[in-house]
Amino acid sequence: MIEKDFVRELVEKGLSGTDCFIVDVQIKPDNVIVVEIDNEKGVDIEQCSSLHRFIEQHLDRDIEDYELEVGSAGITSPFKVLKQYEKNIGNEVEVLTKSGVKLSGILKEADENKFVVTITKKVKTETSKRKVEVSEDMVFGYDEIKYTKYLIRFK
Numbered sequence: 001m002i003e004k005d006f007v008r009e010l011v012e013k014g015l016s017g018t019d020c021f022i023v024d025v026q027i028k029p030d031n032v033i034v035v036e037i038d039n040e041k042g043v044d045i046e047q048c049s050s051l052h053r054f055i056e057q058h059l060d061r062d063i064e065d066y067e068l069e070v071g072s073a074g075i076t077s078p079f080k081v082l083k084q085y086e087k088n089i090g091n092e093v094e095v096l097t098k099s100g101v102k103l104s105g106i107l108k109e110a111d112e113n114k115f116v117v118t119i120t121k122k123v124k125t126e127t128s129k130r131k132v133e134v135s136e137d138m139v140f141g142y143d144e145i146k147y148t149k150y151l152i153r154f155k
Helices: 006-015 045-057 083-088
Strands: 020-029 032-038 067-072 092-097 102-110 114-124 129-141 147-151
Touching: 006 020, 006 045, 032 045, 032 083, 045 067, 045 083, 083 102, 102 129, 129 147
Parallel strands: 032 067
Antiparallel strands: 020 032, 092 102, 092 147, 102 114, 114 129
């Protein structure tokens, strides 16, 4: 079986000098290799096929047969790495916590330990008859959530 660490090193070499980064590398049964990449502006087909060719040049089908898939992280796929959080600062995201609470808001900041989402909600105050919009920053540790993903809204 092809080693995941070996493929990850190949991907890193293949992406060096580009603005792309690794999102995920998986080795599935029967040596199905799945590589997900991303960058700040979005990944195009040429970047995927270039990386695909690079990886194929360094693997030998005569030694071990494999299937290779190289693609971009889907726009609605959950974030897997910190760079995806950083890329989406200022964008609306959906968060599902491990306790089952789903919420949406603007991703404000992210670092290695946590991320902050600004949630806007309507609350009734004692001084007004109508509900008023109030913004609140919510801090999440990565271990507290099931997923975070880019939220697409059609208005």
